[in-house]
Amino acid sequence: MSSSRRNFLAAGLALPVAATAKPGQQAPPAAPPAPRRAFAPEFRYRTLGKTxxxxxxxxxxxxITSDGSVVxxxxxxxxxxxxxxxxxxxxxxERMVGAALKGKRQHLVLSTKTEASSRQEALDQLDKSLQELGTDFVDIWYLHGKTSPAAVTDDLIEAQQAAKKAGKIRFAGVSTHGGQRELIPSLAANPHIDVILTVYNFTMEPFMNSVIEQAVKAGKGVVAMKVMAGGARRLRRGDPNLAKLQQQGAMPAALKWVLRNSNVSTTVPSMTDMDQLDDNLRAMSQTFGPEDEKLLAMHLDRIAPSYCRMCGECAGQCRQGLPVHDVLRFLTYAEGYGQFTLARERYLEMPPHHVSARCGDCPSCTVACPYGVHVARHVARAQEALA
Ligand code: SF4
Ligand code: SF4
Structure with missing residues (x-):
């Protein structure tokens, strides 16, 4: 294993470290966990478009949740x-979610997604999803990770319509990690699509607000993901300023930023533990204020050269044909979420010529990010760590 991958692993998977003892000394007993304070969240509700x-x-x-008790x-x-x-x-x-929600299903809205590329493959995947989730139907079934109108094929739309007819899904959706400028208006105009799940956070350009508004005006429900701009509460690569911002509440501030847009009906931040759940529940009932704004401005300053907004605007620019926003998303899984295994799996699912491509083989980088992301530097890091 290369030293840079070792460093990457150490940073991305920063876990609480047990107190160490010198040889011959007994390790001090671990401090008991702080008691969880009684907490009554104030819930806010919105309607998911015409659904x-x-x-x-x-x-x-x-x-990225593995502990079903949090769900x-x-x-x-x-x-x-x-x-x-x-x-x-x-x-x-899906199996974990199904087990965690057993007996509660009728009160909940449950969504899953398919990455299938054909009608039959999608319908087969749906049957498997229902089996794993332990349910007869899902409320929303998304075509997963589409980045252009052309990727939402008639074949896949037909699969959703057939599943609706069969009572296996209530509503049809599309999720997107990029290309929203063209994709969301096209979904807004598509009568077969009920819900759009999109990346949306405080790093976004104003055009995102207008395409989301367009979708809502067309009766679509909008769900926001990646609401914290890739930043979980992990201490990223030992950056003490970023760590401090996160301790001051930059992550709940990011959630509040998204929730102030009433066109977003709900959000799906990743949550892996009870503290994160409590932080987000509190943020749900709070108003975005000047302190939050200040924190996010500082946070944006810190992450701007490295955080990819997944806008897809650099699509087609890489001389080796790399899907830059995907590669940088995988890097975010590893560093922001601490999910190295997931990041590597996704990276290795790319076509072999993308997996084996190296930025070092380029005389210069042809990708110009309008947001100032140092593309070649970060893509090269992803290659070093994940390939
Ligand atoms: S690198 Fe820049 S242009 Fe490319 S997807 Fe990310 S934010 Fe958009
Ligand atoms: S340096 Fe990397 S990101 Fe830039 S063009 Fe070459 S392979 Fe693509």
Whole structure:
């Protein structure tokens, strides 16, 4: 293993370190966990477009959750929207979510996704999803990770329509990690699509507000993901300023920033532990204020050269044909979420010529990011760490 990958692992997977003892000394006993304070969240609800589904503005993105008790507690406390996907954790995530929500299903809005490329493959995946989730139907079934109108094929739309007819899904959706400028207006105009799940956070350009508004005016429900701009509460690569901002509440501030847009019906931040759940529940009932604004401005300053907004505006610019926004998204999974295994799996799912491409082979980088992301530097880091 190269030293840079070792460094990367150490940073991305920064976990609490047990107190160490000198040889011959007994390790001090671990401090007991702080008691959880009684906490009564104030829930806010919005309607998901013309679906009429009432959802809490804080939903639950289950992608990187492995502890089902966090999902279960969220449902018991009153969160009503839970999101997973067929390919999260090789299908294990749906199974975990299904087990955690057993007996509560009828009160909840449940969504999953398919990355299939054909009608039959999608319908087969849906059957598997229903089996793993332990339910007869999902409320929303998304075509996963589309970045252009052309990727939302007639074949896949037909699969959604057939699934609706069969009572296996209530509503059809599309999720997107990039290319929103063209994709969201095209989805807004598509009568077969009910819900759009999109990246949306404080780093976004104003055009995102207008395309979201366009979708809502067309009756679509809008769900926001990546609401914290890739920043979990992990201390990223030992940056003490970033760590301080995170301790001061930059992550709840980011959630509040998204929730102040009433066109967003709900959000699906990833939550892996009870503290994160509590922080987000508190943020749901608070108003975005000047302190939050200050924190986010400082946060944006810190992350600007490294955070990819996944806008897809650099699509087609890489001389080796790399999907830059995907590669940088995988890097965010590893560094922001601490999910190195997931990041590597996604990276290795790319076509072999993308997996083996190296920035070092380019005389210069042809990708110009309008937001100042140092593309070649970060893509090269992803190659070094994940290939
Ligand atoms: S690198 Fe820049 S232009 Fe490319 S997807 Fe990311 S933010 Fe957009
Ligand atoms: S340096 Fe990397 S990102 Fe830039 S053009 Fe070459 S392969 Fe693409």
């Amino acid at each position: 009429g589904l009432r959802v809490t503005t804080l939903g639950f993105g289950c992608m 279960e507690r969220a449902a018991d406390l009153g969160i009503t929207y839970f999101d997973t996907a067929r390919n999260y954790g090789h299908g294990q995530n």
